[in-house]
Amino acid sequence: MRISSNQIFNSGVNAILENQAALIKTQNQISSGKRVTVASDDPVAVSTIFNLEQQIGLSNRWIANAKNAESFAQQEEVVFFAVENNLQRVRELLIQSGNGTLNLSDREAIGTELTQRLAELKDLANTKINGNEYLFAGFKSDVVPVSVTSTGVYQYDGDQGQRQVDIGPGISVATSDSGYDTFFDIKNGNKTFLTRAVATNTGSGTISSGSVFDKAAFVADSYQIDFSITAAGQIQYEVFDSTATSIQGPLDFTSGDAIQFNGISFEIKGTPDAGDSFTVTPSSRQDIFTTIKNAISGIEQSTVTAAESAQLTNILTESISNLDNAMDKINRVHSRVGARLNIIDSQLQINQDFKLSSETTLSKVRDVDLVEAISRLNQQQLSLEAAQSSFARIQNLSLFNFLR
Numbered sequence: 001m002r003i004s005s006n007q008i009f010n011s012g013v014n015a016i017l018e019n020q021a022a023l024i025k026t027q028n029q030i031s032s033g034k035r036v037t038v039a040s041d042d043p044v045a046v047s048t049i050f051n052l053e054q055q056i057g058l059s060n061r062w063i064a065n066a067k068n069a070e071s072f073a074q075q076e077e078v079v080f081f082a083v084e085n086n087l088q089r090v091r092e093l094l095i096q097s098g099n100g101t102l103n104l105s106d107r108e109a110i111g112t113e114l115t116q117r118l119a120e121l122k123d124l125a126n127t128k129i130n131g132n133e134y135l136f137a138g139f140k141s142d143v144v145p146v147s148v149t150s151t152g153v154y155q156y157d158g159d160q161g162q163r164q165v166d167i168g169p170g171i172s173v174a175t176s177d178s179g180y181d182t183f184f185d186i187k188n189g190n191k192t193f194l195t196r197a198v199a200t201n202t203g204s205g206t207i208s209s210g211s212v213f214d215k216a217a218f219v220a221d222s223y224q225i226d227f228s229i230t231a232a233g234q235i236q237y238e239v240f241d242s243t244a245t246s247i248q249g250p251l252d253f254t255s256g257d258a259i260q261f262n263g264i265s266f267e268i269k270g271t272p273d274a275g276d277s278f279t280v281t282p283s284s285r286q287d288i289f290t291t292i293k294n295a296i297s298g299i300e301q302s303t304v305t306a307a308e309s310a311q312l313t314n315i316l317t318e319s320i321s322n323l324d325n326a327m328d329k330i331n332r333v334h335s336r337v338g339a340r341l342n343i344i345d346s347q348l349q350i351n352q353d354f355k356l357s358s359e360t361t362l363s364k365v366r367d368v369d370l371v372e373a374i375s376r377l378n379q380q381q382l383s384l385e386a387a388q389s390s391f392a393r394i395q396n397l398s399l400f401n402f403l404r
Helices: 005-032 043-097 104-125 179-184 288-299 306-366 370-394
Strands: 146-148 154-156 164-168 171-174 193-197 223-229 235-240 246-252 258-261 264-269 277-282
Touching (some): 043 104, 043 164, 043 288, 154 179, 179 306, 193 306, 235 258, 288 306
Antiparallel strands (some): 164 171, 193 277, 223 235
């Protein structure tokens, strides 16, 4: 077998180049900290690395979303605590205004504070998050949700949408609550029906909020209870439905006794005059702002006569009942925010744990073992030096060098 000088030269150069390539690859691994930098380094590991990096990227997005949702929920909780404190103070003032020892001036002072509380409540409903998004405007986050018309009517200008954000695989949470659901979608009365004294009553009769004592017998309709006095001086009442058909009475009236019909029960106290009337109508929606506004109007009226005092009592009874309904609704929405925070905290921990696990696995698959790589680099450097040294020794060898 003949070996030419050219073959010897090429073999030596190739050995040097191969050792240089291996050395450079190891140097790159050490400098980057990665064992796999291109697909050819480890084709099997590349697919695993790609999947793990995708999972980590998804986890990072879920973590960012969860933290953003957590921030919104925490700020919303602060608002709800302020709203609840506000309404609790309003309730205290309404109860206080029913004190018979107060005069009109005293109640007007209470009305002044109630007006301030109403303005504060409106500002809370119009709270902004991050300086540019209205918390209770639904999807219309750039629209002021609660406004007052020129006639003093409170209206909701947002929508009923609820912004959602993904915080995990198949898990999404709301980042807001509709102002309509929170402040406007509130049933008045006892949430089933509303009792009310007719404004023109001249007697001292007052009516309770009532309740449904027999659900099976309950008939949702509008009723009117009319009072009359017999020739013998006995006060009687008669109940009419929405078709003006008498469904009960005339019956003798006793102050404080339960009046019951069609599953409905309530009490009327005091002494109604002949011609006085009370109504029972199905509950409707009444926003919290209108409830407070109506209460302010009611307590700032004169109570010189027994009829005026009764009217104040009826207004306060209705207002406190409506206020309690509003507080119950707001408490329920607040509870949803608390539950939302629990879900976010739990999922945030899951996401962080999953990200850590994926990063650990990725490091094992992708990252270089520095101790092993440095040892390998030293060996490769020795191999390169040996190849270079041997090439230098044989590159000038030729048969002609020995001929004289």
